[in-house]
Amino acid sequence: MRLLVLGGTHFLGRAVVSDALARGWDVTVFRRGISGADPEGVRSVRGDYTGPDDVVRLASAGPWDAVVDTLAYVPRETLAVASALRDAVRRYVLVSTLSVYAGWPVDPLTEDSPVLDAPADAGPGFGYDGDPGPSTYGFGKAGCERAVIEVFGADRAAVLRVGVVLGPHEYVGRGPWWLRRVRRGGRVLAPGDPRRPIQPVDVRDVADFALRCAEGTTGVFNVAGSGDETFGDFLAACADRAAPEGTEVVWVPDEVLVAREIRQWTGLPMWRTHPGTWAADTALARAAGLVTRSLAETVCDTWEWLLAEDPEPAAGMGITPDQEAEVLAAYRR
Incomplete structure (x- = not known):
């Protein structure tokens, strides 16, 4: 299995790389190289997610069976990355967030709950911040989801709407x-x-599920603790x-x-x-193989x-x- 990880030295990216290497996969990491050391056992490609020339150069280093994107925040940047990688990877696994839901954190959530409306080419800061409602962070991630689906199609993409992530190397704190x-x-x-009830999820369990998706599971999934x-x-x-x-x-x-x-x-x-903070339905992800410790x-x-x-x-x-x-x-x- 040939895997590309966009961002592979911090928290979730680090866990994805570690898990993939333990499985014996061939792993390439795309990162700027400004902070943190390159993980041992991987091929590193230096570059900036926001730099079009760097992304085109990255695509020429392929092909890969799948990419796991932990760096998607600005839709137009993710649109450029997905477009560059369309012919270099078979499947795109996007790490998104429960904050894309218009009802978070007030309403219980399923994958069919309404999502914030953001175009695939939106720039940084698109949307608005509400209290307790939507955030520019959520709008941005929603636009990134749209970008990946537009480029790869639903049959080649997995979107992981992740809740609070805890575990070793957590940088949020x-x-x-x-x-x-x-x-x-x-x-x-x-x-x-x-x-x-609360629903934090361990970073290693998110990584494991991301790799399951890299192997061929597609769709949109809420990824959180059991509650x-x-x-x-x-x-x-x-x-x-x-x-x-x-x-x-x-x-x-x-x-x-x-x-x-x-x-x-x-x-x-x-x-x-707010009652919806810890009310994400994770049944779809669990049916697809999500296991949480x-x-x-x-x-x-x-x-x-x-x-x-x-x-x-x-x-x-x-x-x-x-x-x-x-x-x-x-x-x-």
């Missing part, structure tokens, strides 16, 4: 923030109801790995956090009050990575200790 917070100990502010585990399960797993003796997890109701103007989604990572396993492996590499915390993620103390004091009163 959601899982690492919670593990580091629990490691500090004391009274840990936990958001809302511990029984709230059988809760926020309480997640924080319990974090505490089991990282909490010092005497740590107390304090669950504060949504209305208190909203009244204190705590930022949803980032102030307390993964906390959001437990939150406890994801947390455990993320913790081991943090201990081994101690990466810099992600910017803009989490509340400060002073903010946390103020909310806890207000809730106690």
Whole structure:
């Protein structure tokens, strides 16, 4: 199996490359080479996803059986990439997002739910940001989906609408923030109801499903956790790995956090009050081979990575200790 990965050194791209190499596949990585080392065992092609000449040069290095695109954000750039690769690859696997749905995060979602309208040749910043509704990020990904389908057709493309992704090497910082917070100990502010179902998915499980699609599975799929585990399960797993003796997890109701103007989604990572946040139907993906591991396993492996590499915390993620103390004091009163 000959695989091309667009972006192969960070998080999901890294996991895709690692999994493909473990299967004995012939892997080519297209990247700028500015950050991170080339993965061992791959052929690297230097270039910029946004550079037309670089993309044309990339196509001449083929052919491949499939491409996994983790770099698609601007529709007109993805349209140019897909057009250049049309005759160089057999199948196109696009990593998209649940944010393409017009109803996210308010409504439950299936693959038939309405999608944001974005043309295949839209430029950066197309669309608008709503609260809690659409985002330019979601519009951009929707346009990228349209670009790939227009060029490759539905029978040669797989679109993975991915939810929150956790696991080792996570750069967004959601899982690492919670593990580091629990490691500090004391009274840990936990958001809302511990029984709230959540659907994070492990990066390695997304990679595995992407490679299944590269082998020939086509279609549009919601890719997320099963929803059988809760926020309480997640924080319990974090505490089991990282909490010092005497740590107390304090669950504060949504209305208190909203009244204190705590930022949803980032102030307390993964906390959001809207009912559709964790309501994506993944039955199609599971029927096509998606298998997701437990939150406890994801947390455990993320913790081991943090201990081994101690990466810099992600910017803009989490509340400060002073903010946390103020909310806890207000809730106690």
